[in-house]
Amino acid sequence: MDYQEVEGAREYVARLEHGQDWRAQIEAFAAEERIDAAFFMGIGAVSDATLKFYDQEQQEYDTLCFDEHFEMTPAIGNISWLGDERFAHTHVVLSREDGSTIAGHLDTATTFAGELYVREFEATLERYHDEETDLDLWPL
Amino acid sequence: MDYQEVEGAREYVARLEHGQDWRAQIEAFAAEERIDAAFFMGIGAVSDATLKFYDQEQQEYDTLCFDEHFEMTPAIGNISWLGDERFAHTHVVLSREDGSTIAGHLDTATTFAGELYVREFEATLERYHDEETDLDLWPL
Amino acid sequence: MDYQEVEGAREYVARLEHGQDWRAQIEAFAAEERIDAAFFMGIGAVSDATLKFYDQEQQEYDTLCFDEHFEMTPAIGNISWLGDERFAHTHVVLSREDGSTIAGHLDTATTFAGELYVREFEATLERYHDEETDLDLWPL
Numbered sequence: 001m002d003y004q005e006v007e008g009a010r011e012y013v014a015r016l017e018h019g020q021d022w023r024a025q026i027e028a029f030a031a032e033e034r035i036d037a038a039f040f041m042g043i044g045a046v047s048d049a050t051l052k053f054y055d056q057e058q059q060e061y062d063t064l065c066f067d068e069h070f071e072m073t074p075a076i077g078n079i080s081w082l083g084d085e086r087f088a089h090t091h092v093v094l095s096r097e098d099g100s101t102i103a104g105h106l107d108t109a110t111t112f113a114g115e116l117y118v119r120e121f122e123a124t125l126e127r128y129h130d131e132e133t134d135l136d137l138w139p140l
Numbered sequence: 141m142d143y144q145e146v147e148g149a150r151e152y153v154a155r156l157e158h159g160q161d162w163r164a165q166i167e168a169f170a171a172e173e174r175i176d177a178a179f180f181m182g183i184g185a186v187s188d189a190t191l192k193f194y195d196q197e198q199q200e201y202d203t204l205c206f207d208e209h210f211e212m213t214p215a216i217g218n219i220s221w222l223g224d225e226r227f228a229h230t231h232v233v234l235s236r237e238d239g240s241t242i243a244g245h246l247d248t249a250t251t252f253a254g255e256l257y258v259r260e261f262e263a264t265l266e267r268y269h270d271e272e273t274d275l276d277l278w279p280l
Numbered sequence: 281m282d283y284q285e286v287e288g289a290r291e292y293v294a295r296l297e298h299g300q301d302w303r304a305q306i307e308a309f310a311a312e313e314r315i316d317a318a319f320f321m322g323i324g325a326v327s328d329a330t331l332k333f334y335d336q337e338q339q340e341y342d343t344l345c346f347d348e349h350f351e352m353t354p355a356i357g358n359i360s361w362l363g364d365e366r367f368a369h370t371h372v373v374l375s376r377e378d379g380s381t382i383a384g385h386l387d388t389a390t391t392f393a394g395e396l397y398v399r400e401f402e403a404t405l406e407r408y409h410d411e412e413t414d415l416d417l418w419p420l
Contacts, residue, residue, distance in 0.1 A: 001305040003294035003396075013177065013218075013261065014143035015278050025141040037293065039397035041181060041216050041321060043231040045194055053377040054325055056349045056392050064379050069196045073231035073243040074216035076321050076354035078293075078395055089395065091323040091353035093233050093373050093381065097193045099204050099242035101233065102379035103353040112196050113273050115218055115229065117179035117259070118143075119397070121293065133393050138295050153317065153358075153401065154283035155418050165281040181321060181356050183371040185334055209336045213371035213383040214356035233373050237333040239344050239382035241373065252336050253413050255358055255369065256283075257319035257399070 002140040006037065006121035014042075016114030022046060022075070023106055026088040026116070030079045035086065036124040038079040044072045044114030049094055051104035059134035066102065070094035072114065075106065079118075080125035082136055087127065142280040146177065146261035154182075156254030162186060162215070163246055166228040166256070170219045175226065176264040178219040184212045184254030189234055191244035199274035206242065210234035212254065215246065219258075220265035222276055227267065282420040286317065286401035294322075296394030302326060302355070303386055306368040306396070310359045315366065316404040318359040324352045324394030329374055331384035339414035346382065350374035352394065355386065359398075360405035362416055367407065 010033070016025050026040065047069050052061040077090035090106040127136035150173070156165050166180070187209050192201040217230035230246040267276035290313070296305050306320065327349050332341040357370035370386040407416035 001294050001296050001309050003292050003309060006291050006293050008291050011146050011148050011261065012143050013146050013263070013265065013280065014141050015280050016141050018272050029141050029143060039321065041179065043216055043229065045196065047196060051379055053351060055377065056325065056327060062377060071193060071231065071244050073233055076323055089323065091351065093243055093353055095243035097195070097202060099191055099244055101241045101243045101381045103373055103375035103381045104351050104379055113275055113277060115278070121291065123293070125293065132298050135393055137393060138395070140293065140295050151286050151288050151401065152283050153286050153403070153405065153420065154281050155420050156281050158412050169281050169283060181319065183356055183369065185336065187336060211333060211371065211384050213373055233383055235383035237335065237342055239331055239384055241381045241383045253415055253417060255418070
């Protein structure tokens with residue numbers, strides 16, 4: 001396992017905005033605060049969701065669209081550089097009114113409500129193309 | 141997104157008590173330690189669970205009761221003031237012996253075993269009624 | 281609830297290695313860095329998974345093997361001593377290409393990709409046999 005000891009930097013508590021995209025809000029916040037490396041956890045609810053599933057054999061993303069209301073239980077992710085933008089890599093578990101669930105890599109979701117904790121690090125994490133997986137990963 | 145930079149304060153590791161309610165234990169701990177703002181993550185198992193699902197159109201909670209044994213994988217949440225009490229807003233994913241899952245906003249669950257990390261902040265988070273969602277949210 | 285205030289120590293960001301076991305990597309890292317108490321959160325993908333479900337009545341683990349590709353959404357766990365080894369107690373939610381999920385206590389899983397945040401504490405957590413549950417738990 002490749003790893004890097006990091007110094008903890010700023011910490012934030014956030015309330016996501018109703019009607020706005022979940023992930024785009026986190027990325028806009030990261031840009032505004034110039035956060036170059038962070039992990040976050042959050043909970044909330046969304047009124048739709050588009051997830052992506054990475055096909056490990058074809059090495060490409062399939063897209064799943066759900067036009068339903070969900071609780072977000074939880075969202076876990078991190079912030080790092082991907083090309084010339086800050087990217088919030090976000091995995092979520094979503095639940096329906098009967099308790100049933102879906103989960104995956106979050107592309108977009110319209111926030112109903114959301115609460116987030118962000119832990120920034122004194123570091124710059126940057127994603128580069130990884131040959132083996134065809135994903136953008138951190139060389140640590 | 142509304143957000144607030146917070147200073148990290150105390151940190152705790154906890155073992156939840158067998159036979160006691162999952163969320164009530166966290167709230168009793170928060171009262172005892174006078175924690176006014178925190179996020180937490182935990183894992184464990186419960187012997188039943190009552191979840192709530194917020195109907196975004198009717199703007200009211202529906203209740204789901206499950207009289208089954210579950211692994212808790214995970215519980216993510218936060219502690220803040222709601223009226224005159226500390227409230228542990230807790231979302232959970234629960235799994236059965238065949239791996240199948242339910243998830244949602246935790247009301248009650250009888251703890252079989254549980255392990256928790258709590259990160260307190262030098263802040264006081266308080267929930268107020270939000271007109272748009274009819275939920276109690278933080279104005280940050 | 282039994283709890284212990286802990287001082288935060290080192291923090292790490294990690295990239296799990298493709299083709300290696302998810303949990304074994306975390307345990308090897310913990311041994312290398314001499315981590316005696318920590319919590320972690322992570323996301324990623326795996327190409328198979330073996331989960332364990334603790335039968336609360338029989339007080340024994342049942343094993344579930346899944347020879348499928350999954351997103352890991354998320355993995356939450358902690359590091360502490362179990363006998364003479366460091367043990368990464370890890371709960372995961374896994375999702376398939378249609379969004380459907382399984383979850384539970386992770387035994388083994390072959391990593392496709394993985395990203396982890398580890399928060400170490402200035403403490404030594406050690407598991408001992410608990411009579412009531414027949415599990416190995418922390419006396420705090």
